[in-house]
Structure formats: C-alpha cells, structure tokens
Amino acid sequence: MINEVEIRKEIIETGILLLEKGLVQGTGGNISCRTQKGLLITPSGMDYTVLVPEDIVRMDLSGNVLEGTRKPSIEKEMHMKILSARKDVNVVIHTHSVYATAVASLREPLYPITDNQVAVFGGKIPIADYASIGTAKLADNAKLALDDGNGVLLSNHGALCVGRTLKEALMRCEMLEVFARIYILAKAAGGGVVLCDDQVKCEAEDLKNRYGQ
Numbered sequence: 001m002i003n004e005v006e007i008r009k010e011i012i013e014t015g016i017l018l019l020e021k022g023l024v025q026g027t028g029g030n031i032s033c034r035t036q037k038g039l040l041i042t043p044s045g046m047d048y049t050v051l052v053p054e055d056i057v058r059m060d061l062s063g064n065v066l067e068g069t070r071k072p073s074i075e076k077e078m079h080m081k082i083l084s085a086r087k088d089v090n091v092v093i094h095t096h097s098v099y100a101t102a103v104a105s106l107r108e109p110l111y112p113i114t115d116n117q118v119a120v121f122g123g124k125i126p127i128a129d130y131a132s133i134g135t136a137k138l139a140d141n142a143k144l145a146l147d148d149g150n151g152v153l154l155s156n157h158g159a160l161c162v163g164r165t166l167k168e169a170l171m172r173c174e175m176l177e178v179f180a181r182i183y184i185l186a187k188a189a190g191g192g193v194v195l196c197d198d199q200v201k202c203e204a205e206d207l208k209n210r211y212g213q
C-alpha cells in the first residue's frame, strides 16, 4: 500500500505546480485524490505553499469529514460526485487557468482545431452549464458535461481535469490550457478551422495505433 503521507505530499506539490504553471492564482483551484478510505482533498482557501500533510482533509464520498481539522474545499461536492461516477479515475483537479476560463466565459465547448487536442482529449472539451461556485448544481453540471471524458470547462469560472494519477490529471490541466490558448489566438487571428467529426474519429483511432512505444 502506498504511504498516504506521500499522497498528501504529492497533492501539496501538485498545488504548488498549479501555481507555478499559472493554472491557478492565489488560493484558487482544488485537488482531490481517491484513497483506500474515501478521498483526500485540499482545504478551503489556503495558500498551497504553506500547506502541510495534516492540512489535507479526508472525506468519504457522501461528504462526511473523516479526518482533519481544516474545512475541505468549497468544491468538495464536485470532487465527490465525479469520483463516485468515474471509477476509472482517482484524481480530480479544478483550475482557473486564464485561457481556459476565457473560453469557458463564451459558454461554448473548446472545439478541436488541433490534432494534438484530439490525441489528448479525444475531440472537443465540453462546457458545463453555469451554476454558482460550490453548489450541488455546479457539481451536477460538471459531472454531466464531463461524462466519460478527461476534461471539462465550467461556464464563466474555469476548468477541471481528471486522471488515474496526480501527474496525469496535472498534465491534462496543462494541455487543456495550451489548447485553449491556441483556440483564442486562432479566433483572434480570424478563425481556426474546427476538425470535423470524421477527422476527429479517424485521428483518435489512428493515433492509438501509431503513436507512442
């Protein structure tokens, strides 16, 4: 069994990386990780750089705090609902990265205009309907829009990615931001041709066979 103190430390390191990579600002964003007993989640409104392992809160998937004296993230319900629905992922990371938030404020999906987005996300990144921060409605909307994908935009708010590991979810958050940036730049330059469904399907299947070791 993996030492849980190590998971807590990796959650904190991931939070600091979110800050350093510009994917969150200040105390924004939140991270959760499934464990053998419930989930571990970042505390509400605390600076990632001062967190110690005991600040990470353990909860069950019904929202009860099992361990820790800190108040869990305001978005705990979003994490709980996604981890409950998605047995194939262990990590949820919510960010406020600038370009992803800009696209999310359009209340439109992030359409695939690069092959690389298809390779990482399998096509468009959907948009969750608007709901206020920290509400059950936002959690439901995020879960619904995410479906079986790896990333979702949250209307007028930010983005969220999932993964089997903290590293995988972080990589997806970084890549989602890259694709959002390319999208905004292409729009500003007068357009950007969205790949059609056939191209997306063909690309996604083809890459499975040809890319990587």
Ligand SMILES: [Zn+2]
Pocket: 028, 029, 094, 095, 096, 157, 158
């Ligand atoms: Zn947020």
